[in-house]
Amino acid sequence: MNRLQRSGPRRWGIRAVFAVVVCLSLTGVPSASAEASDVFWNETGVGVWRYDSTFGVWVDAPGTVPESPFQYRFDYLCLIDNNNFDLACLAATAECNAGQNGRPVRWWWKLVVAGPNDWSRISPDRCVYLEKPEDVLSKIAAQIQTKFQQLPVSPGNAVMQPSPHTLRGAETNFYAEAVEQTFGVDMLGQRVSIVAKPVEYTWNYGDGTSLGPQTAPGGPLPQDRWGEKTLTSHVYSQTGDFPVVLTTHFQGTYSVNGGPALPIPGQGQFSSPPQTISVWRSITRNYADTCLQNPQGQGCPGVAPPP
Template structure:
């Protein structure tokens, strides 16, 4: 059996992949969800915690191998993607617990039947993708979302100004080293920069819109009270974690994050003044404090 290919991840952990019974192993704490057929974060833990399973692309899916014609292995072909290019190799994705030495590999339930891997050494291709996936992840055209404020553009000094953001999980299909790779960017935390030298976060709170009747009176988890008048550029930085899968293989965690900041919005902070007046604005539109009048 050929020797597996090894690569080192950013955190010093090793990724391994090769022909035969070897596995592509990555750091990160995931559990298998039979309802979705995916490896997902365990509730209450970090989205990049360690997956208890290891995976491999079994290249025995060919004549003389361990699989039979009814699996589609012997009849499946993987033609070159480009003229004169190399033909692909049919593989079956398998999984096994990391905690077991010399495990019995079982078919990965989320992928039925063989899929194609391209490259003269499929295992090496998987390891090479794993070694560079964070760089490719950080180059995706992920939308950072938007920042909203209530009220906007004017708010009052000392009153709570409600800020909230909106962004979504985003998926991309790209080609890396000749392989089809599906990447998913998942927003997980937010850091609010209020423009006056203060910040909030990172926090999992996206905030939310509140009724106009509650503006300037209601504190929310993401509201902020400005202590001085002026114009302040506010923004929010979203931290995305990610997963990737190669040629419809199992989703694997990306060991690293992507941080994106929204364009700033200008919040104009005013102050209030009180005075006794003889008439209402309906009685005298030129009365002190009425719209369009100059401060006295």
């Protein structure tokens, strides 16, 4: 008969959790020939874990971060020179009455792989508002990455299984809960909508090791599979309390006055506050009887552990 014992103070409330983890760590992950999957729910919908026989882990991850296949450009309509517009032309274009000195803009798009002249018009025409006819959209484009990094983007939550305690030498599953977020800001007198989408994740496990950036956010494992290796799991080799920090990398798009969604170059990186995980060690001994048969046996409630 196996009884699980721990070193240090007796905390019987979590004994059952540790027993599950130890049992799983002895059982191990499925063999390389296993064909298995598991469905789970998260904040963004339904996901599927599958067993990757090449790496011997359970995975839930896209392959790469997608890049926009489109290019965009704009033209000020009815512009004669940097300071003058054709008034007769303006009278026939979109009305720009949401602010002072509104000017119509026409947007165009094309595929990156298309020819240099294969631009298509985006309807309807939009407006920009400025005191002087200047290239305000280009100025916004030059400032948008800095503005993106300054936004109060929530980095999401770092979830650990088991938590807040785990075992030394066992696989601890980590996964990120991060969602797409939308912000409205004013830039150079224009109304700009910014969308931040999580695309990559970096884990600092607090023991001097880290993982990422990688596209896998991970996902929850049912309790009967705690202890299995995943793309985001980690094995602590020492006991103690460790601060875990999740950094989520966001890609962004922005839209000026309801125009097309334009890509923001680069990424914004946002880190969550440290979360502490306590790593304990376990000792397993074999006994011939149970705690019901021998309540004073080692490892039973109320019995001091051996020195």
